Structure formats: C-alpha cells, structure tokens
Amino acid sequence: MSVSNFAQQASPASKPSKILTYETINSHVKRVEYAVRGELAISAERIKDELSNGYSHNYRFDTVVNCNIGNPQQLKQKPITFFRQIASLVEYPDLLSPENRKQIESLYPKDAIERAQMLLEKIGSIGAYSHSQGIPCIRNNVAKFIEERDGYPAEQSNIFLTQGASAGVQNVLQLIIAHSNVGIMIPIPQYPLYTATLALYDAQPVPYYLDEEKDWGLDISQLTSSLSAGRSKGLDIRALVIINPGNPTGQCLTEQNMREIIDFCHNERIILLADEVYQTNIYLPAERPFHSFKKVLRSMGKKYDQFELFSFHSVSKGMIGECGRRGGYYECTGIDSHVVNELYKIASVSLCPNIQGQIMVDLMVQPPKCEDESYALYQKELSKIYESLRRRSIKLSECFNQLEGVTCNNAQGSMYLFPRIRLPQKAIEAARQAGRQPDESYCLAMLNATGVCVVPGSGFGQKDGTWHFRSTFLPPEGLFDGFCDRLQNFHHEFFEKYRD
Ligand SMILES: Cc1ncc(COP(=O)(O)O)c(C=O)c1O
Numbered sequence: 001m002s003v004s005n006f007a008q009q010a011s012p013a014s015k016p017s018k019i020l021t022y023e024t025i026n027s028h029v030k031r032v033e034y035a036v037r038g039e040l041a042i043s044a045e046r047i048k049d050e051l052s053n054g055y056s057h058n059y060r061f062d063t064v065v066n067c068n069i070g071n072p073q074q075l076k077q078k079p080i081t082f083f084r085q086i087a088s089l090v091e092y093p094d095l096l097s098p099e100n101r102k103q104i105e106s107l108y109p110k111d112a113i114e115r116a117q118m119l120l121e122k123i124g125s126i127g128a129y130s131h132s133q134g135i136p137c138i139r140n141n142v143a144k145f146i147e148e149r150d151g152y153p154a155e156q157s158n159i160f161l162t163q164g165a166s167a168g169v170q171n172v173l174q175l176i177i178a179h180s181n182v183g184i185m186i187p188i189p190q191y192p193l194y195t196a197t198l199a200l201y202d203a204q205p206v207p208y209y210l211d212e213e214k215d216w217g218l219d220i221s222q223l224t225s226s227l228s229a230g231r232s233k234g235l236d237i238r239a240l241v242i243i244n245p246g247n248p249t250g251q252c253l254t255e256q257n258m259r260e261i262i263d264f265c266h267n268e269r270i271i272l273l274a275d276e277v278y279q280t281n282i283y284l285p286a287e288r289p290f291h292s293f294k295k296v297l298r299s300m301g302k303k304y305d306q307f308e309l310f311s312f313h314s315v316s317k318g319m320i321g322e323c324g325r326r327g328g329y330y331e332c333t334g335i336d337s338h339v340v341n342e343l344y345k346i347a348s349v350s351l352c353p354n355i356q357g358q359i360m361v362d363l364m365v366q367p368p369k370c371e372d373e374s375y376a377l378y379q380k381e382l383s384k385i386y387e388s389l390r391r392r393s394i395k396l397s398e399c400f401n402q403l404e405g406v407t408c409n410n411a412q413g414s415m416y417l418f419p420r421i422r423l424p425q426k427a428i429e430a431a432r433q434a435g436r437q438p439d440e441s442y443c444l445a446m447l448n449a450t451g452v453c454v455v456p457g458s459g460f461g462q463k464d465g466t467w468h469f470r471s472t473f474l475p476p477e478g479l480f481d482g483f484c485d486r487l488q489n490f491h492h493e494f495f496e497k498y499r500d
Helices: 003-010 039-052 081-091 098-107 110-123 136-150 164-176 193-200 220-232 255-268 293-299 337-349 355-365 375-401 425-433 438-450 477-498
Strands: 159-162 182-188 204-209 236-243 271-275 309-314 328-333 467-472
Touching: 039 438, 081 110, 081 355, 081 375, 098 110, 110 355, 136 159, 136 293, 136 328, 136 355, 159 164, 159 337, 159 355, 164 182, 164 193, 164 236, 164 271, 164 309, 164 328, 164 337, 182 193, 182 220, 193 204, 204 220, 220 236, 220 255, 236 255, 255 271, 255 293, 271 293, 293 309, 293 328, 328 337, 328 355, 375 477, 425 438, 425 477, 438 467, 438 477
Parallel strands: 182 204, 182 236, 236 271, 271 309
Antiparallel strands: 159 328, 309 328
C-alpha cells in the first residue's frame, strides 16, 4: 500500500474506527507473557491501594509484601552509601564548586569526591548522550574487572554497556534471530525475559529441563535430547541460554558441569549466552563458588579459541540492588568483529544507555579499595546485606519445607526459592473450572489471605503435572516471623478446604 493510500484509508473522515486495535497491532507483541509483572502483581497493587484508602477491613493483613520480583530496594534494602554519594555529586556538579567545597568535604569522603570529579572530567555532563557502546573509560574499567575476576584478558572494544542486562539480552537475541525458524535453547524453569523476547522477535524456544531432584542441576543428556527434539522439528538451533546462578531456581553450576556445557556447544556449533547477573549472590561459597563462563572457557585451552560467548551482568542484583538505575553490560567473546560492528549499530539506534546506569556499572566494577576512606563502610554495608540475604534464604526455605505437600531446595545462589507444591486434586479441578492454572489459583488465594505476592511456577515453565511458585527472600528480616506464620495458616486452610 502506498503512503497516500494508507493516509486516505486511515483518515478519520473515511474510517472513524481506530487504526490501532488489538487486532491490528504486531501479533508477536500479543504472544508476550511476563509473569513477574502479571496478574498477581497487578492484584497486589490493587490491594495496596485499597489498604491505603481505608479498606483494610477487607483483609486479614495490613501490608502487601512483594516477593514477586527481585527488586531489593522496594523491600527496603539500603543503597550502598558510596554509590549514592557519587550519584548525587555527578547529578549536581555545582556541589563541587570552590564556594561549596568546604561543606562538601565535611559531608563526603575524599575518595567519593575525587571519583565524582574524575567521572565528570571523563564524561562531561551526565545530561549528554554518550558513546552508544558506553562511556569508553567505564568500558575500560569493566575490562579490568573481568581480567581481575577471571585471570584472562578482556578488551573494552568487546564490551557493551546496557540499560540493565535485559537490554543486552534483547539486543543480542535480536541479532541472532535471523528468521522465524531459529531455535534458542532455554532452561525450564526460566526467567521470562527469554520467552518474552523470543515471542517478540518471533523465534522458537527449545526447552531443556533442570533437575529438581538434583538441586536444579543441569544434566548434559537433557541438552542433547532437547537439541535433537528441536532439530527434528527442523529448527535452526543457534544459541543456548544458561542462567547461572539460576533464576527462579537458585542453583550454581559446578566448574565440571560448565566445561561439559561448553563442550556441548562447541560440538554442536551453538552460541552460548551466559546470564550471570547473580554472580555475587553466592550462599555456599566453598561448595558452590561462582565461575564465569569466560574463565572456564579460557581455562579449556586453544581448541576453544573460536568459541562464541556472550556474558551478561547487571547493577540490579548482588548486594547493590540498583535495579531502577538500569545499568548493565555484556561482553562478547570470540565474536566476529563484523558482528560486533552490527551490535554497535543496534546499540546506536537507542543512542546510548542512560548515564547514571553506566556510572553504577563503573562503581560496581571499581568499588573503593582498601586504602580508600570509603572502604570500611562499603565493606560493612556489603557484608551486612550479604549475611542477611543468606540467613533469609535459609529461614524461608525452612518455612516452605514445613508446609504440607511442599518441598523446597535451598538457594545456592540468586534471590529466589522455587518450592514445589503437591496440590490436592480438588484444588486442581477447582482452578481448571475457574479457567486458571492450579498454581496461579493457589498464589492468588495466598495473596488475598496473607498479602504475600509470589509468582506461579507456570510463569517460568515447569515439568508437566508439577506445580510451583517463586518467592524472593528479600523481605526485611523483621517481617519474616509474621510472614511465615501468615503463610502457614493460609496453606493449612487452603489444604483443609480442598482436601481429597
Ligand atoms: C536471570 C536474570 N537476567 C536478567 C535480568 C534483568 O536484569 P536487569 O535489571 O539488569 O535488566 C534479571 C532480573 O531479574 C534476571 O533475573
């Protein structure tokens, strides 16, 4: 249709109905589902509104607890002081002018002032666009961080700063998905960013299952059978997504397992996408330390020189929890330089990632050093959050494991537990009659009875015939006892109501 024809057809005089309707929008958008922000989260917001507008008599609780999303500062996690000091100074550089200097020196540590000044010198105004791939000196610092973490070289030209890891994953998938027959292997359960992006870009998810009986471990035979199933459908399987540490499942891969995964990809000519946003959320550091795929790959020697890997990281998780800043990066390893140029083009369509997010990445990868004035406080804040997260993960899994018909693996990493619930048959039938998934009905009932908002397992994928939910263990420790009591009472009542 020519432009003039389109204008004619769409003009209000000739056609008063809307041009853009549910029927006429991009059908791929309609296929997108994002459970962590789905119906449960929307109902939780509605209940919050009711509670704050004086309708608390409708409920047996007075607060809603958002365990549906890994959003630490929403649940009152304190921001790291050093990060916020620098964010505030770069936001309002007049604070650093000679007339304010004395006052600022009494409020901010010397290294925070120096760091802010240095960033401003390199960046200029944070209200200006930056290089589309990200501010060069910050990419340099990311490369240094990777080298120190892994003991192998990293190049700033292979690093892209992004609006959170999500934007990086989307850009890379957009590049890989050349046609609608492309298959991408994803874990089940998975973080819905992956299924949602595949739906948006019209590619086919090829699921492989994590083994709940083995602490949500990954068995290579699963990858092999999933690959054959995908290939037998004629799919062009191009990439494998690994989330390590896992979301929603909280497992950390062993180094041996990672080598097997690399070998599998190498033999099958598959690109590896390593989502490593939870790399510092490690709760069994001796038994299950974090290893980056980049490090394991490089340790495997020259045979794997051409291996293609994208690794993602973020300021949203760890002990930082600055999700709202939208900062992240990805590193390209073994990617053809022409392809990296095309990724640059994709990045440049959005001009640049936001500057405060890029600055958070800089602080994440170059935190205060032991000789710096800020170091002691930084370490104290970090370990306080870390220890508390570890305690909370154990407390909550103990709480879940006490529920009738529920089993829950402990979290080796990340911020989530993914308990399995064996629902009574009557509850399953009642849910089906209401047109819902059984785990969704259970989670809605939990929200209405307790104010605790979790996400049904069906939003992440699960083995047929099993039911789960995902909960963060982010609520503040002070809330935990009351929270577990409410949960246990609800669960008991639910099981009594539907007992077979
Ligand atoms: C596994 C995983 N990858 C990526 C993301 C996206 O993080 P970001 O806030 O950096 O976009 C999340 C967020 O929860 C996640 O859990």
